[in-house]
Structure formats: structure tokens, C-alpha cells
Amino acid sequence: MAPDDRKLTSRGQERRDELIQFAVTRFAEQGYHPTSVAEIVDGVGVGKGVFYWYFSSKEDLLREILSDGLLQIRRHQQAAIRDEPNPLHRIEKGVRASLEWLSDHTEVMLLFDFAWTEKTFAADLHKGLEISLEDTARHLREAMRAGLIPSGDAKTIAIAIRGTTEEVARVSAAGFGEVNVDAVVDMVMGGVLGPERGRDRLTVPRRTDPER
Amino acid sequence: MAPDDRKLTSRGQERRDELIQFAVTRFAEQGYHPTSVAEIVDGVGVGKGVFYWYFSSKEDLLREILSDGLLQIRRHQQAAIRDEPNPLHRIEKGVRASLEWLSDHTEVMLLFDFAWTEKTFAADLHKGLEISLEDTARHLREAMRAGLIPSGDAKTIAIAIRGTTEEVARVSAAGFGEVNVDAVVDMVMGGVLGPERGRDRLTVPRRTDPER
DNA sequence: TTGCCCATTGACCGTGCGGTCAAGAAACCC
């Protein structure tokens, strides 16, 4: 019988969770590949067969961790921006929610990063990325239409926001100090506003007619 | 004899480079662990011993790729901002240079990302990250002192800039369209300027005296 | 032509891995 659609008792559920929890920790600590199934079951203190009772493979386990994490962070964001009519406030609250979740789940974040580096797993993340970017871009376009911020490349700005958020969480998780959430929000909100108010002072003069 | 301090003829150098080049491609394509040494030497069309003539281990090879990449990107940045007196223009040019290099070396970028997820390799990147952030933060603080931008958390802003730059390169490398460099620069420069000019309009009101 | 040394070969090795399975032990239901 496939472990996927197996009926689990509450005891079974707990074992399963225990395995996931331990695996996440180890995967994040030393990496996915260097962590063997034997290590996981030893750590939990069970026989090897237990692992394959709950998961059809090591790969399957990681996949589950990833899709679970994806779901969780999205839910967390959605809950945070619900009922917020101002699109810019939605973006701010989304950033804060992401930082919150990522700070509370640094191991899973590391596993996302790993997953992007391996073809088999990266595929699982592609759609999630697309959706997440499109979400943010939609808020941005709405803010542009409302005249709250200048018009611009919503897609690129969305990518920048995501990059900022994740890098802050990453760097902080790597032990470079606590997150200054307000500073992050200031950076992001300043970014969406753009440099127009003082472009001459801020940026290198741009060619309007590029040489090539 | 250790492969490290071995004298290489020009033919030897070429072989070595050939191996590195092929390995980088494969590592980026399918991941470091799933790529076997056998696969690399087969791909290049040589016997297995050749690999261990030039590298002391597979791990050693990746380490070399990483430190090489680190050196290259830093050089590229430094060359771009040399002789630029305006600290904000240094930041802009640095961002453009990074995007340039990352776009030209997407495989290496992916390997950086992987390296962060595995303890053994992450250590190699820690110092580089620290230096890179401190560099940017220094420009920022100089700009603050000169009154070009409002005072703020230079470290956090530096992290945000790095995150933006790398995410844009990553997402574009993952096949989500071309990079809009000017839009990235606008976002970054707007970010360093901060949202002060319209905070009430832009951000959710902040508690000056937080509840907890 | 002889020697030398960089470069190459590929069969071989030991190990540790992911995964299997026949045999039970618990828990639960009637």
C-alpha cells in the first residue's frame, strides 16, 4: 500500500510529525544529501522500516516539507492582508507577515533555497514563485492606478520586494544579527515610490538614447 | 603530490579549465550531489584518474569554483565603482555591475545558493558576505553623512540591496524573463531615500510606543 | 636516443547509501 493514502491513527500522525520535524532540523543543519535516512530514524529512535511506512522515499519527504511550507507561508500572508483595502498597506503587511513566518521557520527557508538548486525539486517551487510575484505585482498595479505611487515595472518591483524580504530573513538566520523590520519596510516603501523626487541627486544620469 | 601545488603545463591548464567548465554546467543543471565524478570525466571524455590529477576531491573542486567566483564578482564590482566620488553613484554602479556579472554567470550564482545550504561550504561564503555588506553599508553611511539620503539602518539597507540584486538575477535565470536593470536601480535608489516624503500615504501608522 | 616528468588510463576497492521485507508487537474492535 502506498504510504500516501494510508490511514493514520493519532499515534501514527505523531510519529510522522516527529520524523518530519527531526528531518527538517538535520536537513537544514547539514544539508539534504549529507543527511541519511539511517541518521533520521536513529535520531528519532526507531527502526528504518518506520520511515518507509510513512514516506515512500527520502525525496518524497522533502517534497512534502516543501509543499507544506509553501502552503503555510501563503496562508500566513493571506491572513495578514485580509480586509486591508489600501494596496500599499497590503504590501507592507505582506512583507511583515513573510518576515514573521520566515523568522519562525528558518530551517524550511533553507530547504527552499536548497530546492531551487536541484532540478527535481525546483520544479515544485516554480508555480509558487509565479503566484507570489503576481500577487504582489497586482497590488502594485492597483496602487499605480490609484496614483499612490508612480507607474513602473510592477513585475521587477515585486521581485525586488521578494528579494529584500528573503535576504533579510536569510542573513539574519545565518547569524548576522536581528531583523530590523521597520527598516526593511522603509526600504521597500521607499523603493515602490521610486527615486523621482531627486533623480538628479540620486542616480547616475541615464542615456535616453542608448548607444546600443 | 598534492594536486594543489602541482606545476601545470599549458595543456594541463586547459584540461583543468575544461573539467571546471563542464562541472559548473552540470552542477548548476542537476545539482552538486546528483552529479557524479564519473559523469564529469565521461562528459569531458577522459579517464577518472584525470579528475584526481587536478583536484584532490569533488568537494575541493566546488570550493575552488566558489572562491573563484567570489573573487571575480568582487573584482568586477570594484572595477566598476573605481574613481566614482559620489557614494550613491557607487552604489548604483555596484548594483549594475553585480547584475551584469550574475547574468553572465548564472550557473555560478546557483552554486553560491547551493553552498549556503550545506554547512561545509557555507563557511566559505560567510566572510565574503560580511565584506560585501560592509562595503555597501560604508557607501550608505557616507551618503548619510553628506546629507544625500536620510539617516537610517545602513546594514539593513545593504542587505536589502543585495537581496534585490540577487533575486532579480535568480528569477531571471530561472526563466522568468529579462532583467529590467533601470527598474532595479530605481527601486534601490528609491529605497535608500526612504518613504519619508509621504509616510502617511505609504505606510501603515506605526506605534511609537509598542504594546509589547 | 635516451631520460624525464607531466598527463592519462580504467579496472578495482571499500563503503555507505536508499530501499525491502518477513516477522512480529501493539492497539483496537467485537
Add this chain to the structure above:
DNA sequence: GGGTTTCTTGACCGCACGGTCAATGGGCAA
């Protein structure tokens, strides 16, 4: 208690991996 299903055990398997090494090639200097 008997019967059924969930859960657990750990020895075992096949294999592919990273790495070794004795033998050989080949370019070049003298």
C-alpha cells in the same frame, strides 16, 4: 479471547559512489 489493522523491527540487498593506483603514453630537452 479472537481477529484485524496499524505500526515496528533490523538484517539484508544491490548498487553506485568517491577515491586509488600500477601501468602506460607522449612531448620535449639534451
